[in-house]
Amino acid sequence: MERHHFETDLQGLKNRLLNMGALVEERVHGAIQALMERNIDSAESIARGDGEVNALQIEIDDRCLKLLALQQPMASDLRLITSAMKINADLERIGDQAVNIAENAIKMLAAPPLKPLIDLTRMAEIAERMTRDSLDAFVRRDPALAREVLGRDDEVDGLKDTVFRVLLTYMMADPGTIERALSLILISRNIERIADHATNIAEDVIFIAEAKDVRHHAEEAAGKP
Amino acid sequence: MERHHFETDLQGLKNRLLNMGALVEERVHGAIQALMERNIDSAESIARGDGEVNALQIEIDDRCLKLLALQQPMASDLRLITSAMKINADLERIGDQAVNIAENAIKMLAAPPLKPLIDLTRMAEIAERMTRDSLDAFVRRDPALAREVLGRDDEVDGLKDTVFRVLLTYMMADPGTIERALSLILISRNIERIADHATNIAEDVIFIAEAKDVRHHAEEAAGKP
Numbered sequence: 001m002e003r004h005h006f007e008t009d010l011q012g013l014k015n016r017l018l019n020m021g022a023l024v025e026e027r028v029h030g031a032i033q034a035l036m037e038r039n040i041d042s043a044e045s046i047a048r049g050d051g052e053v054n055a056l057q058i059e060i061d062d063r064c065l066k067l068l069a070l071q072q073p074m075a076s077d078l079r080l081i082t083s084a085m086k087i088n089a090d091l092e093r094i095g096d097q098a099v100n101i102a103e104n105a106i107k108m109l110a111a112p113p114l115k116p117l118i119d120l121t122r123m124a125e126i127a128e129r130m131t132r133d134s135l136d137a138f139v140r141r142d143p144a145l146a147r148e149v150l151g152r153d154d155e156v157d158g159l160k161d162t163v164f165r166v167l168l169t170y171m172m173a174d175p176g177t178i179e180r181a182l183s184l185i186l187i188s189r190n191i192e193r194i195a196d197h198a199t200n201i202a203e204d205v206i207f208i209a210e211a212k213d214v215r216h217h218a219e220e221a222a223g224k225p
Numbered sequence: 226m227e228r229h230h231f232e233t234d235l236q237g238l239k240n241r242l243l244n245m246g247a248l249v250e251e252r253v254h255g256a257i258q259a260l261m262e263r264n265i266d267s268a269e270s271i272a273r274g275d276g277e278v279n280a281l282q283i284e285i286d287d288r289c290l291k292l293l294a295l296q297q298p299m300a301s302d303l304r305l306i307t308s309a310m311k312i313n314a315d316l317e318r319i320g321d322q323a324v325n326i327a328e329n330a331i332k333m334l335a336a337p338p339l340k341p342l343i344d345l346t347r348m349a350e351i352a353e354r355m356t357r358d359s360l361d362a363f364v365r366r367d368p369a370l371a372r373e374v375l376g377r378d379d380e381v382d383g384l385k386d387t388v389f390r391v392l393l394t395y396m397m398a399d400p401g402t403i404e405r406a407l408s409l410i411l412i413s414r415n416i417e418r419i420a421d422h423a424t425n426i427a428e429d430v431i432f433i434a435e436a437k438d439v440r441h442h443a444e445e446a447a448g449k450p
Contacts, residue, residue, distance in 0.1 A: 065303060065307065068293070069299055074294055075294070078290060082290065082310055085310070086311070086314060168403065168404065168407070178393065182410070
């Protein structure tokens with residue numbers, strides 16, 4: 001196969017990863033929306049409907065294996081395709097978190113609402129945005145955008161701690177809130193995991209672009225200013 | 226490079242993955258042990274000490290990329306090496322869970338013990354065993370052992386639900402137990418994630434051995450009896 005075909009196939013792979021990203025983001029958004037609007041039907045539909053995500057994951061993995069086998073790419077193309085396989089796995093696990101959020105929401109929605117969930121909505125917004133931007137950074141080979149994504153993880157962690165403290169106060173003051181507060185704490189952990197996956201994707205992007213492993217703060221360890 | 230060198234390199238890769246597996250298993254075991262024995266020093270040492278896991282992950286990824294670039298393997302070797310990269314990522318995330326368990330343990334250990342943690346110990350034993358067996362299945366190309374690992378995930382989920390129900394009862398009966406019970410619930414989720422990663426590894430093993438994607442119950446969907 002010629003270079004021209006390779007570029008076309010690579011573009012096809014990127015497009016499918018973008019589709020996968022849009023799909024899981026939409027499902028995460030829908031799960032949070034269902035929680036906020038107390039819409040059990042919608043939560044149940046998200047909890048059940050991850051077939052499309054799973055099928056896409058298998059298709060994308062297959063595209064990557066074919067590209068590796070037929071093209072035998074070197075250097076940066078090799079890093080791109082193996083990273084695409086990792087990014088694919090992270091996206092699928094973000095999709096799993098949409099299911100987990102929807103399942104935790106269903107448990108909550110039988111009882112009256114506990115409190116306005118402002119911090120949780122904010123956490124989810126940041127995590128969704130991190131997912132979108134990490135994928136954009138991948139497609140555009142934009143390590144600067146990927147670094148921005150890495151910087152936002154601390155904000156998610158801070159909100160997670162706030163949510164935890166507030167809900168703990170509720171539980172202590174009124175044991176009748178314990179079950180609902182627990183579900184909300186678990187949902188905040190689901191969102192935290194989405195941000196973690198987006199962080200993984202951003203690290204892969206920097207690795208592809210700069211052949212430099214930024215996982216585990218390798219940059220600091222290497223004495224970068 | 227000749228086939229002989231390739232086999233030697235492949236064996237080296239497998240050995241490093243086994244080292245990585247033994248290391249993260251030891252750290253998970255140590256974190257649970259620290260919780261059970263109420264040993265804060267030991268929990269703190271595990272919470273801080275994931276440098277070795279992280280360095281190994283980078284080294285193993287590097288070996289995989291070199292094998293792909295120099296050997297341009299086809300078919301089953303290609304699946305083996307790309308799966309090794311995924312398995313490497315799952316092992317590193319199991320290592321992250323050891324850190325999370327140790328951090329949650331540290332929060333608990335300032336307060337008096339809550340209850341005998343039998344179910345949690347049992348959950349951890351199963352998850353550690355699943356990790357070890359999934360890796361053994363990888364090294365020995367043993368899809369039957371990998372399928373056994375998949376079967377054990379339900380047991381972990383069942384124990385997680387039991388732990389949740391018991392701790393919920395404690396919290397409802399005595400708000401003074403809420404913080405400690407919450408930490409234990411989060412630890413049970415950390416262990417659940419370890420079992421999830423072992424399940425991912427087992428699915429990769431079946432994929433390598435049989436070129437059949439068993440993720441998302443593809444077997445059932447394909448009408449396997």
